[in-house]
Amino acid sequence: MGEPKQKGDTRVAPGQVRFELLHEDPDTKARRGRLHTPHGPIETPIFMPVGTVGSVKGVGPDDLLTLEAQIILGNTYHLMLRPGEALVGEMGGLHRFISWDRPMLTDSGGFQVFSLSEKRKITEEGAAFQSHLDGSRHLLTPERSIDIQETLGADIIMAFDECPPATSERPYLEQSLARTTRWLHRCAQAWSRERSSLFGIVQGGLHEDLRKSHAEEVCAVDLPGYALGGYSVGESPEAMHAGVAFSAPLLPRNKPRYLMGVGTPVDLVTCVAAGVDMFDCVLPTRCARNGLLFTSEGKVVIRNAVYAKDPRPVDPTCTCYTCRTFSRAYLRHLFVAGEILAMRLNTLHNLHYFLGLMGQVRRAIAENRYAAFVREFRAQAAAQEAERTRAR
Numbered sequence: 001m002g003e004p005k006q007k008g009d010t011r012v013a014p015g016q017v018r019f020e021l022l023h024e025d026p027d028t029k030a031r032r033g034r035l036h037t038p039h040g041p042i043e044t045p046i047f048m049p050v051g052t053v054g055s056v057k058g059v060g061p062d063d064l065l066t067l068e069a070q071i072i073l074g075n076t077y078h079l080m081l082r083p084g085e086a087l088v089g090e091m092g093g094l095h096r097f098i099s100w101d102r103p104m105l106t107d108s109g110g111f112q113v114f115s116l117s118e119k120r121k122i123t124e125e126g127a128a129f130q131s132h133l134d135g136s137r138h139l140l141t142p143e144r145s146i147d148i149q150e151t152l153g154a155d156i157i158m159a160f161d162e163c164p165p166a167t168s169e170r171p172y173l174e175q176s177l178a179r180t181t182r183w184l185h186r187c188a189q190a191w192s193r194e195r196s197s198l199f200g201i202v203q204g205g206l207h208e209d210l211r212k213s214h215a216e217e218v219c220a221v222d223l224p225g226y227a228l229g230g231y232s233v234g235e236s237p238e239a240m241h242a243g244v245a246f247s248a249p250l251l252p253r254n255k256p257r258y259l260m261g262v263g264t265p266v267d268l269v270t271c272v273a274a275g276v277d278m279f280d281c282v283l284p285t286r287c288a289r290n291g292l293l294f295t296s297e298g299k300v301v302i303r304n305a306v307y308a309k310d311p312r313p314v315d316p317t318c319t320c321y322t323c324r325t326f327s328r329a330y331l332r333h334l335f336v337a338g339e340i341l342a343m344r345l346n347t348l349h350n351l352h353y354f355l356g357l358m359g360q361v362r363r364a365i366a367e368n369r370y371a372a373f374v375r376e377f378r379a380q381a382a383a384q385e386a387e388r389t390r391a392r
Helices: 061-066 076-081 083-092 094-098 109-117 142-152 170-190 206-217 239-250 265-272 283-287 321-325 330-338 339-365 368-392
Strands: 018-024 033-035 040-044 046-048 072-075 104-107 120-122 127-130 137-140 156-158 197-202 224-227 257-259 278-279 294-295 298-301
Touching: 033 339, 040 046, 040 109, 046 339, 061 197, 061 339, 072 076, 072 120, 072 257, 076 083, 076 104, 076 109, 076 137, 076 142, 094 104, 109 120, 109 127, 137 142, 137 294, 142 156, 170 206, 206 224, 206 239, 206 257, 224 239, 239 257, 239 265, 265 278, 265 339, 265 368, 283 294, 283 339, 283 368, 298 368, 330 339, 339 368
Parallel strands: 046 278, 072 104, 104 156, 156 197, 197 224, 224 257, 257 278
Antiparallel strands: 018 033, 033 040, 120 127, 127 137, 294 298
């Protein structure tokens, strides 16, 4: 990924993050920035690997350092259930518990709770739900979510919000948005500002007027950063891209903009052009475990028999450990045999691809050629997908 390291101690005081807008592309809304955190700087735009329970599946912290991952995520819902935030706090916080000394972000648990449609009940107080692990009952409130996240000690914590699908009916969305705004004020009041920095979340589905009004309400609360939620949850990619293009510029120019739960390489490249700075998604690690690899030549389904005697690396242009060392034939063998090593090698490659793509994105913005980069990338991806469809 090859970017110069920052000289000197660029860390900021505990509980603070500070966004530095370095450059804006002249032909798009793409931004090149730097987010200063208590655990070091983050060059943006950035893709954040997801470590739901304190572990990015299939790889260790040493792998993530080699991949030049700048920040990873943890999840409030999963960590509160197992091993429990109190234990993590006793162990010195999530950074020390998982041996990761770079920035971390925790989401509020809202998305996971609200995905438990059969096992939860929403009230003004919060969300009552049953654990997917043992059926035990819990109540997650805005105050409880903030307390858990501050106990975990992430650099960035997220407000507790309701996460309705983008395709929800308008009356439901209006009711949900009003409650999310009230919950945001409770989160801000509960936030100590001592250990972590709180980001607010804008919802509103695919309704531009609701997105605009909710952005105004959320951004009226002065916070270190803001996020867009409720995208890539059932709508088409085209609808999502259009929604983000409208919504991202509604967020403050001088604060980091985070698009939650997105997405594919095309999503990342497209939404950076709308002005998004931060992304996360389980896609590269989940696809790796299922044998789908992302390459400069398109997607490779490594279990396919066509690779059984293929001596080539997965991606001839890739410099990751997997591509430098192993053939497609060996990777297919490992996957078909159900070897754990297959998951690790596939994950190393996919994360290298995603993080390397964001390095290319940052360079294109800095060199004032991002509009051309987007056009070329999308055209190449469309051609690769068409060829893959014909080959089936």
